[in-house]
Amino acid sequence: MSFLHSSLSRAGQAAKSAALVFCGVAGLARCQLAGEGAVLAFHGLRADGVATGVSDEGLHLRLSTFRAVCERLAKGYEVMRLAEMAEILERGERLPERAVALTFDDGYASNYELGYPVLRDLGLPTTIFLATGFLDGDAPLWFQQVDVAMRQGGRVGNTRTLGEALAHLKRLPDEVMREEVRRLVESVTMPLDEPEVMRPMTWAQAREMQEGGLVDFGGHTHTHPILSRCGVEKQRWEIRMCADRIRAELGAEPSAFAFPNGGVDDYTPETLGVLKEVGYQSAWTTVCGRVNTARNRMMMPRYGAPESVWEAEATVSGAFDLVRRWKGGVA
Template sequence: MNFFPASFPRGGQAAKSAVLVLAGVAARARQRLAGQGSVLAFHGLRAEATPVGVQDSSLHLPVGTFRALCQHLAAHYHVMPLVEMATLLQAGQALPPRAVALSFDDGYASNYHLAYPLLREFHLPATIFLTTGFLDGTSPLWFQQVDLALSSQQPTASSASLGETLAELKALPDARMREKVQSWVKDLPPSPAPAVTQPLSWDQVREMQASGLIHFGGHTHTHPILARCTPEQQREEIFTCRRRILAELGQAPRIFAFPNGGSGDFTPETLALLAEAGFESAWTMVSGRATPASPCLSLPRYGAPESVWELEATVSGAFELLRQWKGGRA
């Protein structure tokens, strides 16, 4: 069975992934990691090569790349709903061979306009984690406001400059961070947000839900880093998000994804609140494979791969196996 495209990538992460695959590491990893699963975390998609008006173009994968990923996954992997994967893990059961789940964070309109048609074409289920204030139109995503402010004030600024600014803001208590963001954006001239940053509508969410192919989870109400919030703020973010999804979709979300998603971005209090709210599983952005031994309220996900080669090296477990070898644990 031929898993890979004929063209060999040149340079960067894609080339490293291709070397791992051709060396047979991916095949060996699949054997060693049977019964485990990989969850991929996407955000938005973009039709154009570079979105106009935003620095963080990497957050929005080119739709052509996503099509190639979908085609490869449909041909070679068992793509399952994330809720179903979580249920099996909680029951201590091994996952089906080559188990993969797809997720999207935040709730961008491109999930409907660009991703949904491809998911239907290839019959791939996916979960979208909704930042409910973003969809309601009451709370723009704060990191997008920073991006737009930086793009407006420093048109030649690089994505590295944005990354440094965001890293500084993410270290602040949530209230202080939002004060700083508002001080930057309050004097910006009114202008329409770039299309790539537009949110889903609730009607679009309901249409996708009715298909049975797309499921929805919680991602807070205003996208704070929960560990930077007071316990009261955390409760408000988690419970408001759950309440809004229930009101709009007629059923409460069972799964949750942490904004930012690092190991330091939530606390034991966060996990207790999620359990109190009725969430059965919660997903981080800590890289790793999901196993029956994984804590159900801090499960791992991989960031979105940017090529078929990187996809194969990630979901096969080749990267993971290589790290183990380097650490002397193979």
């Protein structure tokens, strides 16, 4: 979901990425971490030079950056289907050299309108994790509603910024959070704007991508709650409803799931039980790290969307992880 960050830290990250690649750490990492892979998590995309109308622009990567990253990956990496990656690891086998998988969360129209033409041109497979209520039109993404309502003057308690408001809301039990969001939306007298970037893809667009053979669809709940803030029955309903809607609209059984928000505290042992009950083969977090046979298939790591080609290279090659391992951290 949301990766709010300061432009300053992104600039530092970009410089560090370039330095790592120039110093040859990326090449070294590719050798040392052979047999492991990397998965990238994108959300929406935005056309260059067009105002998004949302405050959390980091959620919608600029199209030119996305294209440049994909071109680099197509040239230098083995971009494979996420499900295939999970199957190889399930057999206890090493991944092919330079294995990378691409994913998108939520189901934005921009995935189809801007991202799909790039993926099709380059022949890159991807998995899109759908919040099915977002596509159905009965559950707008609550964090996007908060973004837009605050831009229109709404306030959440004593919080002053979108980052503070989201941090506060994410800690609440799901039904309390929904009530706060409902009050916020009602407090804005004008009807809520619906910026272009917030639109969901249609089921027809999803079907077209599926029929093209490059795009798989996974589950991401129906109304995008943080699952650990829900009781187990609500969790079961969210996970089942989502799988039912994907099956009904696309005629395919989803095999991969992405946790909303995706942090280590955003799901519970019960969540993993329900996912297995529903038939999921793998589940994906937003915790950074390499994908390898040692990982629990229901708690797999993913990296956030890189904001430059250099950052993509330093991330997927494993250069960032290698440096962290050298420093004694956990990769």
